[in-house]
Amino acid sequence: MTSIIKTNSLTKIYGKKSSAFTALDNINLDIKQGESIAVVGKSGSGKSTLMHLLALLDSPSSGSVIINNVDSHKLSIKKMDLLRNQNFGFVFQQFFLSPHESVLDNVVLPLKIAGISRSERKKRGLEVLEAVDLADKSKDKAVNLSGGQKQRACIARALINNPTIIFADEPTGNLDSITGQMIENLLFQLNKDKNITLLIVTHDDDLANRCQRQIYIKDGSLIKEQ
Amino acid sequence: MKLTDLLLMANSSLFRNKARTFLTVVAIFIGATTLSLTNGIGSGLKAYINRQLGNLGNPHSLTITANAKTASSFNSSGLQPYNPNQTRIVSAGGGPNGSHSIVGLTKSDINKISKIPNVVSVQPNYILSPDYIALSSNLAKKYQFSLGQIFGTSSLDMAVGENASNSSATPEITIPTSYVSSLGFNNAIQAINKTVIIGMTNALGQSHSFQATIVGVQQKTLVGSAQAYGNLTLINELHSFESQGLPVAQEGVYASLTAVYKSNLSATGLSNLQATLTKDGYTGKTIQDRVSTVFTIINAVTYVLDFFAIITLVAASFGIINTLFMSVSERTREIGLMKALGMSKAKIFTLFSLEAVLIGFWGSMLGILFANIIGRVVNSITTNGFLKDFPGLSLLSFPGINSTIIVVVIIAVAFLAGALPARRAAQKDPIEALRYE
Numbered sequence: 001m002t003s004i005i006k007t008n009s010l011t012k013i014y015g016k017k018s019s020a021f022t023a024l025d026n027i028n029l030d031i032k033q034g035e036s037i038a039v040v041g042k043s044g045s046g047k048s049t050l051m052h053l054l055a056l057l058d059s060p061s062s063g064s065v066i067i068n069n070v071d072s073h074k075l076s077i078k079k080m081d082l083l084r085n086q087n088f089g090f091v092f093q094q095f096f097l098s099p100h101e102s103v104l105d106n107v108v109l110p111l112k113i114a115g116i117s118r119s120e121r122k123k124r125g126l127e128v129l130e131a132v133d134l135a136d137k138s139k140d141k142a143v144n145l146s147g148g149q150k151q152r153a154c155i156a157r158a159l160i161n162n163p164t165i166i167f168a169d170e171p172t173g174n175l176d177s178i179t180g181q182m183i184e185n186l187l188f189q190l191n192k193d194k195n196i197t198l199l200i201v202t203h204d205d206d207l208a209n210r211c212q213r214q215i216y217i218k219d220g221s222l223i224k225e226q
Numbered sequence: 227m228k229l230t231d232l233l234l235m236a237n238s239s240l241f242r243n244k245a246r247t248f249l250t251v252v253a254i255f256i257g258a259t260t261l262s263l264t265n266g267i268g269s270g271l272k273a274y275i276n277r278q279l280g281n282l283g284n285p286h287s288l289t290i291t292a293n294a295k296t297a298s299s300f301n302s303s304g305l306q307p308y309n310p311n312q313t314r315i316v317s318a319g320g321g322p323n324g325s326h327s328i329v330g331l332t333k334s335d336i337n338k339i340s341k342i343p344n345v346v347s348v349q350p351n352y353i354l355s356p357d358y359i360a361l362s363s364n365l366a367k368k369y370q371f372s373l374g375q376i377f378g379t380s381s382l383d384m385a386v387g388e389n390a391s392n393s394s395a396t397p398e399i400t401i402p403t404s405y406v407s408s409l410g411f412n413n414a415i416q417a418i419n420k421t422v423i424i425g426m427t428n429a430l431g432q433s434h435s436f437q438a439t440i441v442g443v444q445q446k447t448l449v450g451s452a453q454a455y456g457n458l459t460l461i462n463e464l465h466s467f468e469s470q471g472l473p474v475a476q477e478g479v480y481a482s483l484t485a486v487y488k489s490n491l492s493a494t495g496l497s498n499l500q501a502t503l504t505k506d507g508y509t510g511k512t513i514q515d516r517v518s519t520v521f522t523i524i525n526a527v528t529y530v531l532d533f534f535a536i537i538t539l540v541a542a543s544f545g546i547i548n549t550l551f552m553s554v555s556e557r558t559r560e561i562g563l564m565k566a567l568g569m570s571k572a573k574i575f576t577l578f579s580l581e582a583v584l585i586g587f588w589g590s591m592l593g594i595l596f597a598n599i600i601g602r603v604v605n606s607i608t609t610n611g612f613l614k615d616f617p618g619l620s621l622l623s624f625p626g627i628n629s630t631i632i633v634v635v636i637i638a639v640a641f642l643a644g645a646l647p648a649r650r651a652a653q654k655d656p657i658e659a660l661r662y663e
């Protein structure tokens with residue numbers, strides 16, 4: 001299996017000198033195409049920080065992230081923007097939906113940024129909304145959705161560019177257990193059907209155990225991998 | 227992201243905060259209205275004066291005088307040395323400034339100037355003082371009047387009929403509208419093709435009357451005097467009679483000449499012609515030269531007014547800066563999300579700049595529209611009110627080019643005002659924005 005993302009002594013230090021805080025310390029990872037990986041750890045252990053670095057949203061203090069065998073230090077800003085826009089799918093810890101815009105408009109945002117035509121956007125937007133079972137809500141304003149529906153809209157947005165990997169930060173954190181279960185099923189089905197790599201940040205052991213591999217982080221260090 | 231999508235997004239962001247957007251647009255709107263009105267007054271006056279220039283004579287003509295300095299006590303740097311070979315005529319004007327002698331021009335000057343390239347014709351400017359004008363059918367009623375010459379082809383603003391023609395062998399005359407009722411006509415149309423009698427007395431005290439046909443009635447005008455104009459045939463008849471018995475020294479000596487140049491002469495061709503005249507010892511002034519001081523004054527006043535209008539715009543642009551900073555900080559999370567999803571810095575900058583540009587666009591468009599409405603109302607009040615005697619004068623005029631410049635200037639000002647907040651948005655770190663509560 002080909003690696004999609006590798007890290008090499010990845011370290012992130014916030015602040016300077018006396019107030020310096022090591023959020024991530026010397027992390028080495030190898031993520032293969034089609035894998036499902038859980039990043040587990042207590043609050044403040046550095047899970048989101050790791051995800052942001054892997055997704056090229058932030059730059060490491062030292063060490064490197066290697067994407068498709070290319071060191072991210074060698075990528076131009078434009079190339080990184082393009083990777084995030086075309087190859088990555090994001091489900092953030094918060095929903096980040098524009099409340100007063102329609103569900104469809106929210107979901108097609110990555111295509112809009114990519115400069116894809118209105119008609120094509122609508123077609124693909126309705127397809128992904130169908131896939132997350134939200135097609136009937138496409139014209140509703142995002143603010144009127146329930147929590148589970150909002151998270152499904154976020155997953156639809158993450159799917160719309162046919163990503164090779166989805167980064168999901170606590171995708172079930174804000175949901176009740178039944179809705180959470182539904183979201184989990186949706187993600188693992190995508191992993192199985194479309195071979196989309198999953199990187200799920202969670203502190204829920206059940207969700208972590210459904211993934212092929214678990215990475216345990218404590219105080220910024222990788223303590224266990226299984 | 228495509229430009230249309232950016233525009234729609236910027237527009238919907240403006241609509242989301244209707245009250246705030248409205249107030250910012252109002253500030254720009256006031257500036258645009260003021261700028262448009264101050265400009266409109268200048269343009270209105272200049273357009274009117276330009277239209278009236280035809281009433282000062284042939285637009286393609288130069289008034290030529292000898293280049294020698296006058297010995298006037300006014301504005302002079304002392305007495306000029308006497309030169310017995312120069313032809314002099316003494317002009318009227320023995321006022322407090324004292325009379326001054328002017329170097330006169332003669333037949334040989336006319337010949338010399340006629341040979342300069344691009345000059346079509348040269349005529350002396352006669353000073354004719356006819357005694358009276360009367361209708362041939364009503365000789366009992368005689369009126370004092372003044373008579374002007376036309377040069378080349380004339381383009382006076384006619385109410386009815388046409389300009390007198392210098393190529394016509396019969397004596398022709400045009401009269402101003404104010405003569406119509408005095409001469410006993412009910413309206414201007416009646417006057418056309420009627421014969422008038424012009425009385426003249428020469429230096430020997432002899433009187434004679436001359437006939438001329440009315441070919442046109444001239445529109446009322448602000449510039450130029452209300453006088454009759456005769457064609458070459460009539461003027462020559464009158465002049466040859468009037469100059470009988472003049473002292474020999476004054477015969478065939480003229481204070482000024484009028485040279486008509488080719489109507490297709492370019493601006494550089496004209497200034498070359500004027501330079502040639504200066505070199506040969508003459509001064510050639512166009513009609514535009516003669517009214518250029520008026521234009522300079524109008525321009526200066528317009529600039530001062532514009533300056534005040536621009537101050538209101540500068541104040542309004544601080545409104546834009548403020549509005550956009552608010553918009554940027556409100557939309558921190560949205561900016562972070564868009565950057566995380568791969569939107570470039572340049573596009574984020576464009577998005578917020580477009581918001582500023584749209585505010586500028588709407589403010590300036592509405593301002594110009596409103597100024598045009600004010601202009602209509604003011605013009606219709608004034609043309610029926612205190613400007614009643616000046617047909618064709620609109621106090622406010624809004625040429626398309628000026629309005630376009632105003633829109634472009636205001637959009638540019640809005641863009642500059644928006645640049646700072648837009649830069650702030652573009653520099654935002656997506657992570658910080660995503661962590662922002």
Ligand SMILES: Nc1ncnc2c1ncn2[C@@H]1O[C@H](COP(=O)(O)OP(=O)(O)OP(=O)(O)O)[C@@H](O)[C@H]1O
Nearest residue numbers: 014015021023041042043044045046047048049050
């Ligand atoms: N910009 C920053 N400056 C300083 N410290 C930061 C910054 N961002 C994060 N941290 C710190 O880094 C640590 C890791 O944060 P991170 O968000 O990765 O935790 P997490 O594991 O995702 O926690 P949670 O489960 O609560 O989301 C925390 O202690 C946090 O306070």
Ligand SMILES: [Mg+2]
Nearest residue numbers: 047048093169
């Ligand atoms: Mg987190």
